[in-house]
Amino acid sequence: MLIDAEQWPAGLVKQAEVCVVGAGAAGISLALSLATAGISVLVLESGGFGGDRRRQALYRGQVADERLHSPPDKYRQRCFGGSTTIWGGRCMPFDPWDFETRDWAPDSGWPIGYADVASYYPAANAMVEAGACVYDADAAFDPSEEALIRGFASDSVLTSSLERFSCPTDFGKRYRRRLASEANIEVMLNANCLDIALSTDGGSVASLAVGVLSGKIFAVKARYYVLGVGGIETARLLLASNSVCRAGVGNDYDQVGRYYMTHLGGVIGELTIQRPLRDVRHGYLIAADGVYCRRRLSLSADAQRRLGVGNMLARLHFPPIADPKHGLGVLSALFLARRLISYEYAYRLRGGAEPGWRDYAAHARNVAVDALDITQFGWHWLTRRTLAERKYPSVVLRNKQNRFSLDVHSEQFPNPNSRISLCGERDEFGMPRVLVDWRYLPEDIESVRRTLRVFAAEFARGGVGVYRFEEDELEAELTRFGAYGGHHIGTARMGDNVKKSVTDKNCRVHGQSNLYVAGSAVFPTSSQANPTLTLVALSLRLAAHLAELLKTPGGLR
Numbered sequence: 001m002l003i004d005a006e007q008w009p010a011g012l013v014k015q016a017e018v019c020v021v022g023a024g025a026a027g028i029s030l031a032l033s034l035a036t037a038g039i040s041v042l043v044l045e046s047g048g049f050g051g052d053r054r055r056q057a058l059y060r061g062q063v064a065d066e067r068l069h070s071p072p073d074k075y076r077q078r079c080f081g082g083s084t085t086i087w088g089g090r091c092m093p094f095d096p097w098d099f100e101t102r103d104w105a106p107d108s109g110w111p112i113g114y115a116d117v118a119s120y121y122p123a124a125n126a127m128v129e130a131g132a133c134v135y136d137a138d139a140a141f142d143p144s145e146e147a148l149i150r151g152f153a154s155d156s157v158l159t160s161s162l163e164r165f166s167c168p169t170d171f172g173k174r175y176r177r178r179l180a181s182e183a184n185i186e187v188m189l190n191a192n193c194l195d196i197a198l199s200t201d202g203g204s205v206a207s208l209a210v211g212v213l214s215g216k217i218f219a220v221k222a223r224y225y226v227l228g229v230g231g232i233e234t235a236r237l238l239l240a241s242n243s244v245c246r247a248g249v250g251n252d253y254d255q256v257g258r259y260y261m262t263h264l265g266g267v268i269g270e271l272t273i274q275r276p277l278r279d280v281r282h283g284y285l286i287a288a289d290g291v292y293c294r295r296r297l298s299l300s301a302d303a304q305r306r307l308g309v310g311n312m313l314a315r316l317h318f319p320p321i322a323d324p325k326h327g328l329g330v331l332s333a334l335f336l337a338r339r340l341i342s343y344e345y346a347y348r349l350r351g352g353a354e355p356g357w358r359d360y361a362a363h364a365r366n367v368a369v370d371a372l373d374i375t376q377f378g379w380h381w382l383t384r385r386t387l388a389e390r391k392y393p394s395v396v397l398r399n400k401q402n403r404f405s406l407d408v409h410s411e412q413f414p415n416p417n418s419r420i421s422l423c424g425e426r427d428e429f430g431m432p433r434v435l436v437d438w439r440y441l442p443e444d445i446e447s448v449r450r451t452l453r454v455f456a457a458e459f460a461r462g463g464v465g466v467y468r469f470e471e472d473e474l475e476a477e478l479t480r481f482g483a484y485g486g487h488h489i490g491t492a493r494m495g496d497n498v499k500k501s502v503t504d505k506n507c508r509v510h511g512q513s514n515l516y517v518a519g520s521a522v523f524p525t526s527s528q529a530n531p532t533l534t535l536v537a538l539s540l541r542l543a544a545h546l547a548e549l550l551k552t553p554g555g556l557r
């Protein structure tokens, strides 16, 4: 059932078996899975259907260094469906070694292993609608027909890692009807969780304070509470709920909000292929079920261990879009139209130095020369993306020259000084806003540098071509647009050591008997992978855990 918090009488306590805060990918997956297990769930969602300026303004906050991070009301959406209303849909699981303690990566290691998550990936993959749960490209596609670079083989640089694309599924739209019809789910819209009220001994949650923008306040009482509010807001809610524990909930050891990670990304260097272009398949492959997939370059687990580097992947990409020397009219047209594209998708086109008039003239010349290509591209985009239900994921161009850049997406090592905290400003409800202080380490840059050197050496050895990147400019290129936008990771990391983590291996907040976190906030490390498939898998695992607890006599019922 979907209900509006406006209709709930002020002061009347709302009861629930499990209360989930947030109806994004995490909250919706969790709620549906709990309901299937016969457990009744109340989902509190701040937003309504579609974006709304007033609600979105609740996400505003400060950023320590604006060059390094976008404002916190960008790259996340405060509405039913959360950020899946604008996400890109790129999916892939974490690698098994992402869960291991790597002695060259301080604070790495999860309290659970790959095997604990692996069994939930197929169901998570179905939820995000990414087709078959097969992420080995050589198993999913014929390697002789669909090789990334035909004839290239290397023990350390692999081309068998696959990414698959969701529609991209907007969880709000896709699951709205099911949420509305499930007998044991209630979704309360326009319901803002303002405070986690603890019992007097501070060991459990007694209730949540819920506010409606009209000014009404009421309480929710449940047996179990789960925060599914995203990586930044989880820290905010825990820190701001400080009436019993002064430092905030779960924050006895000053861990909440620390280890804030995203990914490092950039379009780096130039690969000149010395083979016929027909040997290169850098674009999308389409699986039998119509799902778009793409091969990527990655470093083997052994090579990562040998080099002491983090996990990273790269895609063959077109040259930097802002530099008209690429001579591609479509890229120039996109560059010139960048102000018409939404903030999140234009950010990496808009940032950087403003080009001079000569660059504009060169872009205009590219557009004029390539008018036919632009028309074809426009038609393709309209039919395969704008109007299609399963959308063509991104711009991939036929390469006229044999030059590519590498689109890098790299793990960020855990860093306790990269953090979300509260600032002096308050939102409309009087809740403190966040201060985002995202930081990276020299080791993050060094890790990418070493990995790219191996790529260059293996491309040369394998006769693929010459890959060059400016080592002195690598840091500037990787941080040119700051933190990778929508991935908010690590702010309530799981761990066995209560002094170095916020949640335990079951995502329960340390010191709280009935409070859990769903979402990428609990990831102790960030992997090369985009986070959503894994956070959905962990939400399904959490649902199974809660269902087990609720069945156990003596479980908190």
Ligand SMILES: Cc1cc2nc3c(=O)[nH]c(=O)nc-3n(C[C@H](O)[C@H](O)[C@H](O)COP(=O)(O)OP(=O)(O)OC[C@H]3O[C@@H](n4cnc5c(N)ncnc54)[C@H](O)[C@@H]3O)c2cc1C
Residues within 6 Å of the ligand: 021, 022, 023, 024, 025, 026, 027, 044, 045, 046, 047, 074, 075, 076, 077, 078, 079, 080, 081, 082, 083, 084, 086, 087, 088, 089, 090, 091, 191, 192, 193, 194, 228, 229, 230, 231, 233, 237, 344, 345, 485, 486, 487, 488, 518, 519, 520, 530, 531, 532, 533, 535
């Ligand atoms: C532009 C963009 C592109 C992306 N592309 C990809 C991609 O290709 N692949 C990928 O894996 N990931 C991608 N992501 C990230 C992905 O969108 C997130 O990982 C995912 O949506 C997080 O889901 P969530 O449920 O944890 O959090 P959210 O989606 O943030 O949902 C949190 C929900 O909680 C609600 N809420 C917040 N505070 C409160 C409160 N106090 N009370 C009640 N409700 C509250 C919000 O309204 C929201 O509905 C992208 C993100 C962006 C912005």
